[in-house]
Every structure is written in C-alpha cells, then in structure tokens.
Amino acid sequence: xxxxxxxxxxxxxxxxxxxxxxxxxxxxxxxxxxxxxxxxxxxxxxxxxxxxxxxxxxxxxxxxxxxxxxxxxxxxxxxxxxxxxxxxxxxxxxxxxxxxxxxxxxxxxxxxxxxxxxxxxxxxxxxxxxxxxxxxxxxxxxxxxxxxxxxxxxxxxxxxxxxxxxxxxxxxxxxxxxxxxxxxxxxxxxxxxxxxxxxxxxxxxxxxxxxxxxxxxxxxxxxxxxxxxxxxxxxxxxx
Amino acid sequence: xxxxxxxxxxxxxxxxxxxxxxxxxxxxxxxxxxxxxxxxxxxxxxxxxxxxxxxxxxxxxxxxxxxxxxxxxxxxxxxxxxxxxxxxxxxxxxxxxxxxxxxxxxxxxxxxxxxxxxxxxxxxxxxxxxxxxxxxxxxxxxxxxxxxxxxxxxxxxxxxxxxxxxxxxxxxxxxxxxxxxxxxxxxxxxxxxxxxxxxxxxxxxxxxxxxxxxxxxxxxxxxxxxxxxxxxxxxxxxxxxxxxxxxxxxxxxxxxxxxxxxxxxxxxxxxxxxxxxxxxxxxxxxxxxxxxxxxxxxxxxxxxxxxxxxxxxxxxxxxxxxxxxxxxxxxxxxxxxxxxxxxxxxxxxxxxxxxxxxxxxxxxxxxxxxxxxxxxxxxxxxxxxxxxxxxxxxxxxxxxxxxxxxxxxxxxxxxxxxxxxxxxxxxxxxxxxxxxxxxxxxxxxxxxxxxxxxxxxxxxxxxxxxxxxxxxxxxxxxxxxxxxxxxxxxxxxxxxxxxxxxxxxxxxxxxxxxxxxxxxxxxxxxxxxxxxxxxxxxxxxxxxxxxxxxxxxxxxxxxxxxxxxxxxxxxxxxxxxxxxxxxxxxxxxxxxxxxxxxxxxxxxxxxxxxxxxxxxxxxxxxxxxxxxxxxxxxxxxxxxxxxxxxxxxxxxxxxxxxxxxxxxxxxxxxxxxxxxxxxxxxxxxxxxxxxxxxxxxxxxxxxxxxxxxxxxxxxxxxxxxx
Numbered sequence: 001x002x003x004x005x006x007x008x009x010x011x012x013x014x015x016x017x018x019x020x021x022x023x024x025x026x027x028x029x030x031x032x033x034x035x036x037x038x039x040x041x042x043x044x045x046x047x048x049x050x051x052x053x054x055x056x057x058x059x060x061x062x063x064x065x066x067x068x069x070x071x072x073x074x075x076x077x078x079x080x081x082x083x084x085x086x087x088x089x090x091x092x093x094x095x096x097x098x099x100x101x102x103x104x105x106x107x108x109x110x111x112x113x114x115x116x117x118x119x120x121x122x123x124x125x126x127x128x129x130x131x132x133x134x135x136x137x138x139x140x141x142x143x144x145x146x147x148x149x150x151x152x153x154x155x156x157x158x159x160x161x162x163x164x165x166x167x168x169x170x171x172x173x174x175x176x177x178x179x180x181x182x183x184x185x186x187x188x189x190x191x192x193x194x195x196x197x198x199x200x201x202x203x204x205x206x207x208x209x210x211x212x213x214x215x216x217x218x219x220x221x222x223x224x225x226x227x228x229x230x231x232x233x234x235x236x237x238x239x
Numbered sequence: 240x241x242x243x244x245x246x247x248x249x250x251x252x253x254x255x256x257x258x259x260x261x262x263x264x265x266x267x268x269x270x271x272x273x274x275x276x277x278x279x280x281x282x283x284x285x286x287x288x289x290x291x292x293x294x295x296x297x298x299x300x301x302x303x304x305x306x307x308x309x310x311x312x313x314x315x316x317x318x319x320x321x322x323x324x325x326x327x328x329x330x331x332x333x334x335x336x337x338x339x340x341x342x343x344x345x346x347x348x349x350x351x352x353x354x355x356x357x358x359x360x361x362x363x364x365x366x367x368x369x370x371x372x373x374x375x376x377x378x379x380x381x382x383x384x385x386x387x388x389x390x391x392x393x394x395x396x397x398x399x400x401x402x403x404x405x406x407x408x409x410x411x412x413x414x415x416x417x418x419x420x421x422x423x424x425x426x427x428x429x430x431x432x433x434x435x436x437x438x439x440x441x442x443x444x445x446x447x448x449x450x451x452x453x454x455x456x457x458x459x460x461x462x463x464x465x466x467x468x469x470x471x472x473x474x475x476x477x478x479x480x481x482x483x484x485x486x487x488x489x490x491x492x493x494x495x496x497x498x499x500x501x502x503x504x505x506x507x508x509x510x511x512x513x514x515x516x517x518x519x520x521x522x523x524x525x526x527x528x529x530x531x532x533x534x535x536x537x538x539x540x541x542x543x544x545x546x547x548x549x550x551x552x553x554x555x556x557x558x559x560x561x562x563x564x565x566x567x568x569x570x571x572x573x574x575x576x577x578x579x580x581x582x583x584x585x586x587x588x589x590x591x592x593x594x595x596x597x598x599x600x601x602x603x604x605x606x607x608x609x610x611x612x613x614x615x616x617x618x619x620x621x622x623x624x625x626x627x628x629x630x631x632x633x634x635x636x637x638x639x640x641x642x643x644x645x646x647x648x649x650x651x652x653x654x655x656x657x658x659x660x661x662x663x664x665x666x667x668x669x670x671x672x673x674x675x676x677x678x679x680x681x682x683x684x685x686x687x688x689x690x691x692x693x694x695x696x697x698x699x700x701x702x703x704x705x706x707x708x709x710x711x712x713x714x715x716x717x718x719x720x721x722x723x724x725x726x727x728x729x730x731x732x733x734x735x736x737x738x739x740x741x742x743x744x745x746x747x748x749x750x751x752x753x754x755x756x757x758x759x760x761x762x763x764x765x766x767x768x769x770x771x772x773x774x775x776x777x778x779x780x781x782x783x784x785x786x787x788x789x790x791x792x793x794x795x796x797x798x799x800x801x802x803x804x805x806x807x808x809x810x811x812x813x814x815x816x817x818x819x820x821x822x823x824x825x826x827x828x829x830x831x832x833x834x835x836x837x838x839x840x841x842x843x844x845x846x847x848x849x850x851x852x853x854x855x856x857x858x859x860x861x862x863x864x865x866x867x868x869x870x871x872x873x874x875x876x877x878x879x880x881x882x883x884x885x886x887x888x889x890x891x892x893x894x895x896x897x898x899x900x901x902x903x904x905x906x907x908x909x910x911x912x913x914x915x916x917x918x919x920x921x922x923x924x925x926x927x928x929x930x931x932x933x934x935x936x937x938x939x940x941x942x943x944x945x946x947x948x949x950x951x952x953x954x955x956x957x958x959x960x961x
Contacts, residue, residue, distance in 0.1 A: 025386020067466025
C-alpha cells in the first residue's frame, strides 16, 4: 500500500503505458500530464517492444507516426505493439488514442470508421468546443452528458467519415463519444471521438493533454481534466 | 563554379600546386558568400555579443543564453530565400529543417519556431499568392511533423519582392546547461555521418544562394523529409543523454565540405574522410557531388571507439543510418579520399577561412530624391481608410497562416500567436517571450533608423508581455553586395543595430547575412529582420480584456514620421517621407515604465503601436476586446503640432497602448508623471462603436462588428478567391 501526492491511500499501484512510435510527437506532453498533473505511474513503451500483461491503461499519443506516409496511422497500425494492445483491449483495459493515436486505432480496426483530410484541405490548429455524447466510457464517466469541453485540435486528417449504415450502428450502440459543437472540419455528424462496442477503447481527434493546465488553456481547463480523472476513477486509483 | 579570379590566384599562390577538381569544388562551396560571409565578416564584430547571460563555446551554430537554474535557451535564425523563390514548398520546409539542426547541434531540444515571410503584392500578383500559399504549407508540413510549435512570426507584402520570396526561420531550443555539447576532439576519434542518405539534391546550393537568382535551378533546391529529421532529433538527444557525442555539426550550406572543414578548423584538428563510406541515395554519385550535396537531415558527429557501439545502438533503435566516414588526425588537414586515392588534401584553416573582402560603399542616389513629401490627396473619410487598412494584407489578421501551424504542441505556449510576442513556459518556472520584426518600407527610406526601429519594435513586443529583453538575433538581407550603394545600406543597418544593442545592453547572440537577394526588377529593399528573446522571472502576465469603463492610455510621443507607413504606401501609394527614428532615451524610459506597470499588475493589457499607427493599434484593442471605445486624440503627446492624419497614422516608435482599470487610473497617472514618461489618457472603452475625435471633430466612426469582419476576413477572402 502507498500514498499518492495528496496523501490519499492508493489501493493498488496502477500502470499507464504511453506508446511511442517513430514520429510520435505528443508522447512527452501526454507523459507530462499523466505524471505531473494527474500523478499516475506512467511508462513509455517503444513500438517494437511488447506490453506487460499487468498494464492498467494504454494511451496512443498524437504525432506523425512514420511521417503520415501512405495514410495517417496506417504503418503504425502494423507495428508489433498493436497485437498486444488488441489483447489488452479485448480484456477490457481502457485504451485512449488521441489525434494520430485515434488514426492508428481506426487503421488497426480497434475503432470503426476512417479519418479523411479536413474539408479546408489544410492542417488546422485551433480551439474548439466538444460536446459529450457518451459518459459511460472510462474516459468520460466523470463528465456530464452534453457537457461542453473547450479543447484544441491540431490535425490535417481529422474529418471522421462513416457510411450511413455504420453511423446508424454507432448511434444504436452509443459509440459516438464526442461531437464538435460547431462545424469544424466536415466530420460526419460532427463526430470528434468514438469508442468500440464495449466502450473501453476511445479515440478522439482533439488534444485533452493540451487543455488540462490553466496556464496554457485560455478558457476552462476543468472539463478536459475530467477526461483524465475519469480514467483515474475507472482504473481505481483512489479508494 | 563560383570562385572569383582573385580567389583563384590567391589559391594558386598559397597552395603552390595544381588543385584537383574536388579541391576546387570544396573551396568554391566554402568560399561562397553564403558560407564564408566574405563581404560582411570584417564588419560583424561591431555588434555587441557578450553579456551576463551569454554562453560562448567553440563551434556552436546557435546562440546560447543562460536562463538560470541550470537551464539554457538556444536561438538561431536563417533564411531560405533563393530556394523558396523557385520551389516555395520545399524551399521553406528545408529552411525550417536547417535552423532546427543548428539548435540541435548545441545539444538542446528545439521547442519553438518563428517565421518571417515576405512576398510581392498578393492583391494583384497571382504568382506571389502561389509562393505565399506554398511557403506556408511547406513550413506547416515540416514543423508540424516534427512536433515543434510555430509560435509566431510576421508576414509582409511589398512590390520589391515581386517574383521573389524571403523565408526567414528562427528556432529556439531549451535544455540543461550541463548537457550542452562541449565540442572537442582528439586524434583517432571517429567521424560519423548520421541521417538521410546523400543524394543529388541541393548540389551547389550555397553557391546558388550566393548569386542573383537568374536561372531557376530546381536541382539546387533540397528535398525535405521531416520524418527523418524527427528521428534524428530523438537519436541525437538520446545520444547526448548517453554521452556518445564529443562534437557535432549540422550539414547545411556547402554540405560535407563545409561541415568537415569548419569543424576541423574550429577544433584545431585534422579530419581524414573517405567518400566511399558515405551512405548515398543512388549509385553513381561522383565524389565531388558527395562533397557538395546539400541533401537535408544529416549531422556530422565526432565520437570515439568506446562510445561508438552505444551510438550505433541508438541509431538502430530509430532506424537512422550511421556511417563512419573518417577519423580525426593531428595535422589540421582536411584529407578527402576515395578508397585509397587522395582526392583533396588541404589545410582546414585555409578552406574554412576565405579571403575576406573590402567592399566599397557609397550612399545611394535614390535617398537624395526620396525624402520629399508630395502633397497628398485630401482625405475626407478616415473611417473608410481605417476599414481598408484593417483588411489590407499587411495589417489584416494572419490567422489563416498560423492556424496551419501547430502552435500548441509541446504544451508550452502560454501566449499564442496573433497578438504581440508569444510566450512559452520553461521547465524552471520562468517564461520566455519571443518575437521577430522587420520593416523594409522604413529601411528603404533610412537603412540605419529603419533597422534600429525593427530592433526596438521586437523589444517592444517582448516588453508588452512583461518580459525583459535578454538577447537578439539578426538576419541581414540585402541585394548584391558588389554594388557599393547596396553595401552602404548594409553597413548603415549593421551600425544602427550595433549602436542600439550596445545602448540597451541586449547582445546579439546569433545571426546571418544574406546577400544577392535580387529580383528580376532589381534588388529587394534592405530587409534586416530582428528576433528578440525576453525572460519573465516569475508569473506570466496574462492580459485580460477591456470592459466597459476601462481607460486607454498611450505612452510615448507621436512625431511627424509618416515615411514608409502603411498609410503612405497602401492608402496613397507613395514611397517617401521621413521614416520613424528611435529616440534612445525615450525608448528606454518607456520600456521601463511599461515593465514596472506590468510587474505591479496596474495594467490589464499592453499593445504595441506600430504598423498602421495609433489608429490601427486602437482598433486592434477593440477587435480583440470585442468592445468599442471613445477616444479623443487632442491630448496625444507629440513633439510638435501635428495634423489629424499624422496623429492617426504616423508609425513613430517607443509607443504603447495600455488598458487600465478605473481603480488603477490615478496611481498609474502619478507613476508615469513621476517617471517623466510621456503619456496621455485618451479615452474609455465602452459600447460597440469605435469613435475617434480630434478638436471636437469626429474623425472615425465605425462599429466593432464591422472592423472585426474586415480584420479577420481580409487575408482569407483574398486567398479564397484564387
């Protein structure tokens, strides 16, 4: 038994893995937020290495894995580490993919749909508002339904696309996790994030790790922080 | 090949034998203006380069500043003008790549990019528009992929850049002082080339950049690969942590020739290398091509036999190719072999130190005729002028540009791009403020005071964030230095910068000189670009929006200085008049006053008054604050009696606009009076109209909504429609 930074008794020592691919570039930001802001025991895992069985959550950070060659995320989706992530995901371990991490999860069929070039045809870096559409996932359980989250996006291929059958399924299974409040990049149904049928694998284009600290968040950092606090709750850090 | 007659005879007299072709190629690359600074080097020493925070080490390609608590900030600036004018996407992208590697070679992680872009008039020149769009894409593509935020910069359009492009990139690095690479090498150390393969791209690039752009030699433009650059960054930083690097240099202009000769010369060693061992992109490259190729994403590392296995292991992890191409000798010679044949054997010092030139300078004739101010067309409606200026390409919001750059990655960006300077948080709890500024319109009319003005403007922007300027980098861009009139403008600018830097005690920690910026219709206007870094010791100043009842104060005197202003050039299409001139004493007093007001949190926000003058600066406060204002310019501090248009549009320096809460007004007035700072309370923020009065006459009457639309849509509308 041990205590965390504010002296609460932690019932188990959890381990969060941040996967690093060649070209990942938000890995250090994500690591900083998980460790320094939310005091989680976090470890980097290089894409060629296997993941231990006792890992409690996996995060695929943003970036340009393999320089976005062929298609964003498609080469990384064929890395050895993906097999381990699939096994963990099947066991119900929470998996979060942010930006390029989302693209990788989609390319490896852990999540449905595809991500296309933004309708502006340009890379877009700007603050947007998300709306929570599913608060039953390990990354949203502390958020309210329809709660607004100010958060930045930064991507060139962030336009979520699914055909009408798939969109119907997503709605039926409550797999749409976040939508944009406004038209941002031409995403189908303004979708910004989805989950798998079980709800433990979540992918989102916006960057929660860029929005949890008030110093760099010009609006309100609370809702973004709740994404990480949801995870803490889900994996049982606190009593 | 670009060697001059006198250089060839100097070579013959010194070496006293017939040189091989490889030797001539190596010398030609290194003695290009781009690599050797042969026209400017004699004069650059007048810049102040030392100071409390400056760390100087052998062989650094970037400036290093101590920011306390065991941390350093590195900074460098470069341009990629010729390549960008021919192939804007690749030229701009590789411009980012090159300056990033300069930051990396000191052993620091690149944490920010700023870029200064200049093109012809995009309102009527579709080619300029094409260059602009593609240069922005190139920078975005490269910087975003690297995960280094582009946090700021500037964009300017002027007819003098027609069919040409200025692409300046400044980069900032951050790291622990004890992890800086202390360049050193001893006999039998190994010389290793890591990174992308050497190819035929960029062969002779530095010479291409050292001549007027007459033929569009696309093969002299390098091909960008940001993915390899990202892998190199991580490889080098890990190798640095594992202490595998004795010395390091980026391969930039002049390729291997320059990297090897300059490293050997600066460390006082010899290097023997074999071109056979260089990994290449294609077979059949000649040794001369290998020596002068400027293929990107390559670094030269000096290591030793004990450290090599670890270095190789790190390179393998990141799939970065690593070739041992030679070793260190004691004879101070640069020895290039191909198998067992010697291709070149020259003294490294001889190669690295081109004979310097004494260029002639003569005051340009155009300056004699240009001072006069024509009688201007009488303006009847200043509101319409303001709306046009706000939507004009030089003043309108540049969000179309910086929205394409990831300016948040790295989670350091406290003050985002689009306002005055940008601010980054550092790991030691301090904050770094950075801005680059140029003003060719001013510099054309008066290269000395124009350059000083750019320096002061960059300082002002940094001061607006509450930061103390601690260092500057300069990039001096001019036409053909063989023209004595152009060389005069270079010397004037340089002397001005040195004078102001010494006065303000802000050292120049790095820079670059770029000559031969000639367009088909003549030389560019003198374009010195100044980057300034500032430090905030404790809490960052997070500006708050003006609300109903807040006061507007101006600090600084407005003078009869409309020359080179946007008002003259954009509204009246007139080039001439008296350009703004910095009064050193006022400059310092005003800066200190603003810094103490911010330190004591007596102001809600501070905005620099520059392009477009007071009228534009106050409009911008209303635009960003989403609130109107009632202003009377009657009490404006001036040096003489000025007409309304001069007060509205003069671009005089050392001026700041402050937003003050009513409860702090009295104290602020007392403080500024006590400090003998020229200032005036000009009005209040209120409602949704912008009203500017003079002598009870309404000069400008418009609404916040209208000026916001003009300001935010101006550039985008222009680009959307072709």
